[in-house]
Amino acid sequence: DQQVKQNSPSLSVQEGRISILNCDYTNSMFDYFLWYKKYPAEGPTFLISISSIKDKNEDGRFTVFLNKSAKHLSLHIVPSQPGDSAVYFCAASESGSARQLTFGSGTQLTVLP
Amino acid sequence: GAGVSQTPSNKVTEKGKYVELRCDPISGHTALYWYRQSLGQGPEFLIYFQGTGAADDSGLPNDRFFAVRPEGSVSTLKIQRTERGDSAVYLCASSSLGLPQETQYFGPGTRLLVL
Numbered sequence: 001d002q003q004v005k006q007n008s009p010s011l012s013v014q015e016g017r018i019s020i021l022n023c024d025y026t027n028s029m030f031d032y033f034l035w036y037k038k039y040p041a042e043g044p045t046f047l048i049s050i051s052s053i054k055d056k057n058e059d060g061r062f063t064v065f066l067n068k069s070a071k072h073l074s075l076h077i078v079p080s081q082p083g084d085s086a087v088y089f090c091a092a093s094e095s096g097s098a099r100q101l102t103f104g105s106g107t108q109l110t111v112l113p
Numbered sequence: 114g115a116g117v118s119q120t121p122s123n124k125v126t127e128k129g130k131y132v133e134l135r136c137d138p139i140s141g142h143t144a145l146y147w148y149r150q151s152l153g154q155g156p157e158f159l160i161y162f163q164g165t166g167a168a169d170d171s172g173l174p175n176d177r178f179f180a181v182r183p184e185g186s187v188s189t190l191k192i193q194r195t196e197r198g199d200s201a202v203y204l205c206a207s208s209s210l211g212l213p214q215e216t217q218y219f220g221p222g223t224r225l226l227v228l
Binding site: 004006032034036041042043044045046049051089091093095096098099100101102103104105106 | 117146148153154155157158161168171172206208211213214216218220221222
C-alpha cells in the first residue's frame with residue numbers, strides 16, 4: 001500500500017512557464033513533507049520542505065503548497081529552466097521516533113528550451 | 114566539504130553470492146540511513162543508525178540483509194545469498210543529529226545487479 005503517491009510519471013513544460021508537480025498521501029500521521037530532485041547517476045538532492053503547521057513555503061523559484069484536509073501537496077517551479085529537468089520525488093515523515101522518509105515513485109520533469 | 118560517498122558505484126554478482134556495500138557519511142553526522150530504490154520506484158527505507166546502533170531496522174526485507182556501523186561513521190550493508198530481486202540501487206544518506214525534520218543528504222548510490 002503506497003502511502004505517498006505521485007500519479008504523474010512525467011511532465012513536460014516549456015522554458016519560462018510554471019511547472020506544477022503533485023503528490024498525495026494517505027497516512028494522517030505524516031507531519032513533515034519534502035521534495036527531492038534527482039539527476040541520473042546521482043543521489044536525490046534536497047530541494048524544499050514544509051511542516052504540517054504551514055500551508056506554504058517558498059524558496060526562490062520553488063514553492064511548496066500543503067493542503068492537509070485533502071492530504072495533497074504540490075511543488076511549483078516558476079519560471080522553469082532547462083536545468084530543472086530531473087526526477088522529482090515527494091517524501092513524507094512522522095515526527096515521532098521514526099526517522100525514515102517515505103517516498104513517492106517520482107515525476108520526470110522535462111523543461112523544453 | 115565532502116558529501117556522502119558510496120562504494121562501489123556498481124556491483125555485478127551472481128545469484129547466491131554475498132555482497133557488501135559501503136557508505137561514508139558526511140563527517141560528523143551521527144545519523145545514517147540506508148534506502149533501496151528499485152526501477153521506476155522511489156527510495157524505500159531499510160535501516161537507520163544513530164551512532165553505532167541500529168535505531169530502526171524495520172525496513173530490512175528479510176534476514177539475508179544486515180548492516181553495521183561499528184565506529185559510528187562508515188556503514189556496511191551486507192546481503193547474503195543474493196537473489197535476482199535484490200537488484201536495485203542502494204542509497205545511503207546521513208543527517209547531522211538524527212532529529213525529526215532534519216535534512217537527509219544522499220550519496221550517489223550503489224547499483225547492484227544480481228545475475
